[in-house]
Amino acid sequence: MNDPIKSRLLELAANFKDELGGVIPLLHQVQKQFGYIPKSCAETVAPLFRLSTAEVEGVISFYHQFKREPQGKHRIQICRAEACQANGCRELEAFSKEYLQLEYGQTSADGLLSLDSVYCLGLCSHGPAVRVDDDLFVEVGTEKLQSIVEGLNDGR
Numbered sequence: 001m002n003d004p005i006k007s008r009l010l011e012l013a014a015n016f017k018d019e020l021g022g023v024i025p026l027l028h029q030v031q032k033q034f035g036y037i038p039k040s041c042a043e044t045v046a047p048l049f050r051l052s053t054a055e056v057e058g059v060i061s062f063y064h065q066f067k068r069e070p071q072g073k074h075r076i077q078i079c080r081a082e083a084c085q086a087n088g089c090r091e092l093e094a095f096s097k098e099y100l101q102l103e104y105g106q107t108s109a110d111g112l113l114s115l116d117s118v119y120c121l122g123l124c125s126h127g128p129a130v131r132v133d134d135d136l137f138v139e140v141g142t143e144k145l146q147s148i149v150e151g152l153n154d155g156r
């Protein structure tokens with residue numbers, strides 16, 4: 001039976017299979033195209049890289065940015081690194097979890113929002129820092145976070 005996910009994984013893998021360490025750029029490409037790493041990925045691509053399924057699974061598990069489940073349309077990442085902690089990110093994260101009704105790593109039931117943590121966005125003196133999709137926000141307090149999320153909801 002034709003499996004479109006497997007076919008697409010094999011197509012992508014063909015572009016990286018001859019590169020040294022090509023499995024990592026491949027996984028980034030899979031994450032980008034699918035929005036997550038499909039369950040069948042490791043098993044499908046491992047032989048092309050002369051790796052075991054377990055070795056590819058190990059790479060997927062090691063990197064925080066590789067997601068096992070489909071992500072929300074918008075991805076909110078709150079910086080939890082030291083400088084942002086000194087600027088109040090703990091309060092922001094507690095508020096965000098309550099406000100969004102999400103834990104880190106979860107996606108809302110309507111598929112609109114995913115919440116995640118991140119460790120340093122390079123904006124350390126202006127924390128708490130937050131990334132929403134490709135946009136960076138600084139000095140994010142609870143009201144600012146609410147207004148960012150309302151903007152996403154309006155734009156859907």
Ligand code: FES
Nearest residue numbers: 079084121123124
């Ligand atoms: S510690 Fe948060 S941006 Fe660097």
